Amino acid sequence: MAKARRGRKQHRRPSDPDAGDGGREHWRSDGTPKVAYGSADEANRATLQARLEHGVDLEPYTCGICHQWHLANRRD
Numbered sequence: 054m055a056k057a058r059r060g061r062k063q064h065r066r067p068s069d070p071d072a073g074d075g076g077r078e079h080w081r082s083d084g085t086p087k088v089a090y091g092s093a094d095e096a097n098r099a100t101l102q103a104r105l106e107h108g109v110d111l112e113p114y115t116c117g118i119c120h121q122w123h124l125a126n127r128r129d
């Protein structure tokens with residue numbers, strides 16, 4: 054054997070369960086992260102504001118990835 058390979062750790066990507074469907078709660082379809090709200094209060098306020106200002110019906114939910122709140126478009 055020429056060179057002993059000393060256990061150099063390769064930066065292996067762990068198989069990412071969020072790469073598929075699971076990440077959608079945090080990422081928009083265009084690949085940018087969704088707006089996050091730190092509390093249910095903030096998220097609810099944003100929901101009301103969106104309804105008043107834009108007439109859109111949004112639904113707050115907690116994100117399993119960043120553990121903050123995002124708004125989902127209910128018409129989707």
Ligand SMILES: [Zn+2]
Pocket residue numbers: 078079089116117118119120121123
């Ligand atoms: Zn998130």
